[in-house]
Amino acid sequence: MGYVIGIDLGTSAVKALLVDREGNVKAEASRSYELLHPRSGWSEQRPEDWIEGTIGAIAELTDSLGEAAGQIEGISFSGQMHGLILLDESGSPVRNAILWNDTRTTEQCREIERTVGGKLLEIARNPALEGFTLPKILWVRQHEPEAFAQARSFVLPKDYVRYRLTGHIHMDYSDAAGTLLLDVGGKYWSSELLGAFQLEESLCPPLVESHALTGTLLVEIAERTGLRPETKVFAGGADNACGAIGAGILAEGVTLASIGTSGVILSSEQDRNKNYDGKVHFFNHGKENAYYAMGVTLSAGYSLSWFRSTFAPGESFGELLADVGTIPPGSGGLLFTPYLVGERTPHADSVIRGSFIGVDGGHKRAHFARAVMEGITFSLHESVDLLRNSGKKVDKVISIGGGAQNPLWLQMQADIFGATVVALENEQGPGMGAAMLAAYGCGWFDSLEACAAQYVRPGAAYEPKTEAADVYARLFPVYQQVYAQTRSLNESLSAFRN
Ligand SMILES: Nc1ncnc2c1ncn2[C@@H]1O[C@H](COP(=O)(O)OP(=O)(O)O)[C@@H](O)[C@H]1O
Numbered sequence: 001m002g003y004v005i006g007i008d009l010g011t012s013a014v015k016a017l018l019v020d021r022e023g024n025v026k027a028e029a030s031r032s033y034e035l036l037h038p039r040s041g042w043s044e045q046r047p048e049d050w051i052e053g054t055i056g057a058i059a060e061l062t063d064s065l066g067e068a069a070g071q072i073e074g075i076s077f078s079g080q081m082h083g084l085i086l087l088d089e090s091g092s093p094v095r096n097a098i099l100w101n102d103t104r105t106t107e108q109c110r111e112i113e114r115t116v117g118g119k120l121l122e123i124a125r126n127p128a129l130e131g132f133t134l135p136k137i138l139w140v141r142q143h144e145p146e147a148f149a150q151a152r153s154f155v156l157p158k159d160y161v162r163y164r165l166t167g168h169i170h171m172d173y174s175d176a177a178g179t180l181l182l183d184v185g186g187k188y189w190s191s192e193l194l195g196a197f198q199l200e201e202s203l204c205p206p207l208v209e210s211h212a213l214t215g216t217l218l219v220e221i222a223e224r225t226g227l228r229p230e231t232k233v234f235a236g237g238a239d240n241a242c243g244a245i246g247a248g249i250l251a252e253g254v255t256l257a258s259i260g261t262s263g264v265i266l267s268s269e270q271d272r273n274k275n276y277d278g279k280v281h282f283f284n285h286g287k288e289n290a291y292y293a294m295g296v297t298l299s300a301g302y303s304l305s306w307f308r309s310t311f312a313p314g315e316s317f318g319e320l321l322a323d324v325g326t327i328p329p330g331s332g333g334l335l336f337t338p339y340l341v342g343e344r345t346p347h348a349d350s351v352i353r354g355s356f357i358g359v360d361g362g363h364k365r366a367h368f369a370r371a372v373m374e375g376i377t378f379s380l381h382e383s384v385d386l387l388r389n390s391g392k393k394v395d396k397v398i399s400i401g402g403g404a405q406n407p408l409w410l411q412m413q414a415d416i417f418g419a420t421v422v423a424l425e426n427e428q429g430p431g432m433g434a435a436m437l438a439a440y441g442c443g444w445f446d447s448l449e450a451c452a453a454q455y456v457r458p459g460a461a462y463e464p465k466t467e468a469a470d471v472y473a474r475l476f477p478v479y480q481q482v483y484a485q486t487r488s489l490n491e492s493l494s495a496f497r498n
Pocket residue numbers: 010011012013259260261262300301302303304305317318321401402403404405406409429
């Protein structure tokens with residue numbers, strides 16, 4: 001036998017998966033950690049929480065295996081994207097990590113646009129958005145010059161964890177693509193972009209492929225995790241790249257829908273010159289020399305967990321959603337827009353906030369819960385529309401993430417997207433993609449495709465139902481008007497946020 005471990009460093013928790021050579025998940029463990037919101041729009045985490053959580057989760061897996069833990073050959077990572085960790089000379093973070101869903105950097109985004117204009121789309125292939133890494137670097141330099149002066153390099157969340165496990169600093173292309181400093185087509189740090197912002201190239205870590213071997217474990221980490229010091233550590237990739245790998249999306253033709261904290265519609269892309277004009281993100285895939293296009297809803301699953309913790313504290317998602325099936329599609333005229341922390345696709349806007357529109361005296365809690373699910377799915381449908389309008393065929397969608405655990409939500413996705421929606425058997429999200437990178441890196445397979453053929457197991461398929469699909473087709477244009485009609489109201493309300 002032989003095993004690999006896939007670590008998914010998510011926003012709410014780190015999840016570790018123990019996978020055998022045949023692709024069976026033998027054990028899983030997770031550790032959650034705090035999300036800090038020191039001010040409205042700010043979102044931070046303590047990097048040390050990721051380390052403790054990761055070590056604890058791996059130790060739980062090795063404990064469950066006992067003697068056989070010696071057969072774990074490799075580990076790899078999937079990580080929440082874009083988060084900035086600045087490291088000082090000794091490799092310690094100079095401040096907390098600033099995360100992908102932090103929107104404090106609007107001013108820095110405008111500065112980036114003024115400084116490099118169209119070059120950004122040409123080189124980094126993406127527009128300046130608050131969540132990306134470069135604006136965060138500029139924010140720290142401007143607002144916390146003492147912390148910035150100590151910084152010698154920057155890494156992304158999973159790179160920091162890998163560094164602490166191995167003692168070596170690297171970044172893979174799929175995650176580097178979300179920094180706005182990578183020449184995405186050329187696969188190198190852009191000296192033109194770095195120079196434009198007077199940033200030293202030495203700040204940027206060496207670049208590697210996602211399946212690259214980056215080292216073995218430090219002795220102290222081996223002792224704490226129960227792994228052998230010779231365990232191979234592979235670079236890993238951005239969570240969305242790993243989600244796509246774990247769903248077998250390695251070529252064009254099938255689309256990914258992921259409802260985690262954020263929501264994503266993703267399509268693999270072979271042509272590195274494909275031009276989406278910045279309307280959707282364009283990043284390097286975790287598969288060598290491949291790419292993907294993706295639209296992002298910032299608060300997808302987060303909208304539902306916000307709703308639960310605010311209006312149904314202590315209830316499970318199952319309890320919260322138990323009556324949603326009794327409410328007809330359209331939630332009795334109640335619409336929700338999921339802009340709880342601003343939005344990315346199709347409205348790059350850090351000021352906009354969510355709304356319930358059409359509240360009626362007859363609405364019960366279940367109408368609100370259903371409206372939240374529909375609003376999240378409508379938001380993802382805007383990304384489906386963008387892909388379709390750019391020539392992509394979206395007729396089969398693999399659905400992953402916590403949201404895929406609910407069959408009613410899978411049917412709703414089929415009805416709203418107008419496509420067949422397929423769930424995975426034993427859905428494990430991006431952690432499975434990370435495990436596959438380790439399995440491929442260990443040489444168990446000749447290609448990621450061969451690994452996917454063995455590891456990815458499609459489950460139930462959901463076809464659009466005509467009646468519901470018709471209701472949603474009529475409601476979607478109404479949903480689309482809410483953004484424009486609440487934009488200036490939110491501008492005025494922003495002064496009251498703290
Ligand atoms: N049983 C469920 N039914 C519906 N939605 C769920 C369920 N469990 C989790 N979710 C949704 O999935 C989200 C978490 O997804 P997950 O993929 O674990 O997130 P992340 O990787 O970002 O931490 C929750 O915020 C919630 O909205």
